Amino acid sequence: MSKQRGYSPFAVGIILTISPLPSLVMRPLFGAIVDKYKCPKLALMTTIVIGFMTVCALMLMPGPVVYGKIDDDVVFRTPLFWLYLTTIVIFHTTISIRGMVEDTICVNLLGDDKHKYGEQRVWGSVGWGTISIISGACVDWFSKGQKHKNYLPCFITSLTLYALDFYDVSKIKIVQKQENSIIKTDLKKLFMTLFTTYKVLIFIFWIIILGFFDSFIMYFYFWYLEDLSNIYHPETKPWIKTIQGLTLTIQCFGGNFPFFYLSSFILKRVKAEYVVSSVFLTFAVRFFLYSVIENPFWVLPVEFLNGITFALALSTIISYMCRSAPTGIEATVMGIIYTALYGIGVPIGSFVGGYLFNRFGSIFSFKILSGMAVTSCVLHIVVTQLTNRLSKPKNSEEEAR
Numbered sequence: 466m467s468k469q470r471g472y473s474p475f476a477v478g479i480i481l482t483i484s485p486l487p488s489l490v491m492r493p494l495f496g497a498i499v500d501k502y503k504c505p506k507l508a509l510m511t512t513i514v515i516g517f518m519t520v521c522a523l524m525l526m527p528g529p530v531v532y533g534k535i536d537d538d539v540v541f542r543t544p545l546f547w548l549y550l551t552t553i554v555i556f557h558t559t560i561s562i563r564g565m566v567e568d569t570i571c572v573n574l575l576g577d578d579k580h581k582y583g584e585q586r587v588w589g590s591v592g593w594g595t596i597s598i599i600s601g602a603c604v605d606w607f608s609k610g611q612k613h614k615n616y617l618p619c620f621i622t623s624l625t626l627y628a629l630d631f632y633d634v635s636k637i638k639i640v641q642k643q644e645n646s647i648i649k650t651d652l653k654k655l656f657m658t659l660f661t662t663y664k665v666l667i668f669i670f671w672i673i674i675l676g677f678f679d680s681f682i683m684y685f686y687f688w689y690l691e692d693l694s695n696i697y698h699p700e701t702k703p704w705i706k707t708i709q710g711l712t713l714t715i716q717c718f719g720g721n722f723p724f725f726y727l728s729s730f731i732l733k734r735v736k737a738e739y740v741v742s743s744v745f746l747t748f749a750v751r752f753f754l755y756s757v758i759e760n761p762f763w764v765l766p767v768e769f770l771n772g773i774t775f776a777l778a779l780s781t782i783i784s785y786m787c788r789s790a791p792t793g794i795e796a797t798v799m800g801i802i803y804t805a806l807y808g809i810g811v812p813i814g815s816f817v818g819g820y821l822f823n824r825f826g827s828i829f830s831f832k833i834l835s836g837m838a839v840t841s842c843v844l845h846i847v848v849t850q851l852t853n854r855l856s857k858p859k860n861s862e863e864e865a866r
Contacts, residue, residue: 469613470549471535474688478819480550481684482812484557489808495562496569496800505570509634512563517627519556524620526552561807565799570639572787572799583728583780590725590776594717596622601710605703614706664852665786669805671741672782674841676810678748679775681834683811685818686712689827690761696828697759708761712768720772728780737785738849740777745845747773749838756831782806 472480499505526549540546571585603618687709694701694708701708731740751770758764786802821830 472540472546473535473537474685474822475819476537476540476546477684477688478816478823480553481680481815481819483550484554485561485808485812485815487554487558488561489804491558491562492565492804492808493797493800496565496797499566499569500797505566505573506634506637506639509563509566509570510631512559512566513627513631513634515559516556516563517624517631519552519559520620520623520627522552523556524617524624561803565803568783569799570637572783573639581729582783583725583776586776586780587722587725590717590721594714594721596626597713597717598707598710601706601708601713604706608706609703664856667848667852668737668741668785669801671845672802672805673810673813675741675744675778675782676806677814677817678745678752678834678838678841679778679806680811680814681752681818681831682771682774684815685822685827685830688822689755689831690764692827693759693761693764698761701761705761708765712765715765715768716771716775719769721776722772724772724776725780728777728784731777732781732784737781738845738853740781742842742845742849744774744778744781745838745842749835749842752831752835752838756828756835 495508499508527545568582568586572582575581575585600619600622603622604614604616607615607618690709690712691705694705747770751767751774754767755764758767782802783799786798818830821833825833
């Protein structure tokens with residue numbers, strides 16, 4: 466939608482860099498508030514209402530619809546750009562808090578079976594995959610005979626689902642198991658645990674790197690598909706939104722669905738550190754394939770890898786971090802996870818992505834990213850081996866005592 470408004474990759478990169486920044490403060494803040502006052506349901510319903518309002522604002526917002534790009538100097542002097550940016554920032558912040566609270570409720574209900582998080586999260590992918598292909602097909606169908614894509618079906622679908630979601634959340638019953646005094650003690654214990662344990666700090670750093678790579682799938686992937694269509698196969702342009710929706714459907718059903726279910730089985734048998742190494746390697750393979758593919762349809766088989774780079778990665782992160790922290794403070798833990806992943810990693814990736822796409826184009830940028838992912842994989846393996854060796858003497862001394 467930003468591209469259709471004439472914004473350059475650099476301008477879009479600025480939008481995507483700024484939009485997650487408020488979440489750096491809002492996620493941990495909301496996490497602490499939810500834990501202290503035990504109000505996850507109210508927090509979730511509030512984010513749904515705000516999300517509904519921002520979608521309405523985006524739907525009704527006027528703006529240019531152009532071919533090509535508007536000069537960045539002109540864009541940044543236009544009040545409409547800043548209105549658009551502000552709306553995106555509010556929407557992104559609301560979505561980020563909402564995801565955190567949803568996962569908090571999920572982990573809370575799982576209790577001691579936190580490794581089964583993926584088996585619950587899979588249904589989010591089912592909904593995402595189903596709606597993606599339907600929305601993409603509707604946009605293409607409603608855009609027949611028009612020079613530009615009509616996104617009205619997406620807005621209407623989104624508003625309808627927000628209303629249904631609000632009703633569904635209002636029926637959730639959450640049983641609180643701990644008193645606030647215990648939570649206050651655990652909050653201090655949490656921060657002592659997280660910020661004095663070097664393994665946890667190192668793991669948080671790798672979460673940031675995963676967020677960096679994930680930003681290119683989140684925000685620049687559709688741009689890349691449209692470039693493939695425009696450069697190599699113009700005949701696919703009338704159905705590019707259907708293709709984009711189909712890629713998301715494959716990501717969800719072919720990738721996320723099996724790996725969310727398998728994550729519990731995998732994490733019982735493989736250490737989280739080794740899983741993260743495999744995720745970096747998979748990112749490298751995925752980005753390299755993007756850099757050599759010319760037909761948008763050939764991207765479809767690659768999307769099965771999303772099960773590793775997203776579903777397995779997210780399940781591993783949440784399982785590891787929740788095991789490393791005291792019970793009863795799930796919202797605070799989720800705030801830290803989402804801040805590292807989407808509040809730090811994604812904004813950095815968005816800024817770098819805007820520069821790369823603007824300077825080198827989408828296709829060559831994925832070649833560069835593939836090399837960066839390989840480097841991250843090698844560094845992660847080396848650092849993991851070093852930290853494991855450093856922790857062995859300490860463990861041996863404790864066993865001797």
